[in-house]
Amino acid sequence: MVPLAARRALGAGAGTICDQSPGYPFHGPCAEFTLTKRGATERLAPNHGYTFAHTFPANDLARPIDLTLGDAVAAQIGKDSSGASFPQFTGFGTTLLYVVSYAPRTTEAFALHGAIKIVLHGPASFAGRTCVLAGLLGRTWLKAPIRPTVSGNTLTFVEGLRGEASIARGKQYTAFACR
Secondary structure, three states, rough: OHHHHHHHHHOOOOOOOOOOOOOOEOOOEEEEEEOOOOOEEEOOOEOOOEEEEEEEOOOOOOOOEEEEEEEEOOEEEOOOOOOOOOOEEEEEEEEEEEEEEEOOOEEEEEEEEEOEEEEEEEOOOOOOOEEEEEEEEOOOEEEOOOOOOOEOOOEEEEEOOOOEEEEEOEEEEEEEEEO
């Protein structure tokens, strides 16, 4: 794995991490960013009419963490290195978008000084629909206990105002679904 700073210096293109093993390659928009004590916001380019943004607040990280985010619709997700298909989220209505996050270092735990915010803009209104966010643990999807605020074509998930957070090494998968 080439460190983020070195890839930038070499002019490596977007999508390099999202397509790497282990895990499932995502062939949608991909962007790299660095999470510092001041926090960070990352936005991904539109994909099938959906735009994804993730905001970390200020925190007490001991050192910056390089992260990569990518998103994909089901047809944009490849098989893993063993040839296994991605386990689609089927536990709640229609799955709109999947997101992969990747951290190349060891797991980091830290305190947050505000809320984590996830925003999904869609091509049509979500009004009147119930939506969820789910995370993949092994091959099992677990629905998150947070519900979004729905405003037209925007879902906003806010997770906790203060508290502990952690970023696990490797790829983490999230699904957004509505019914």
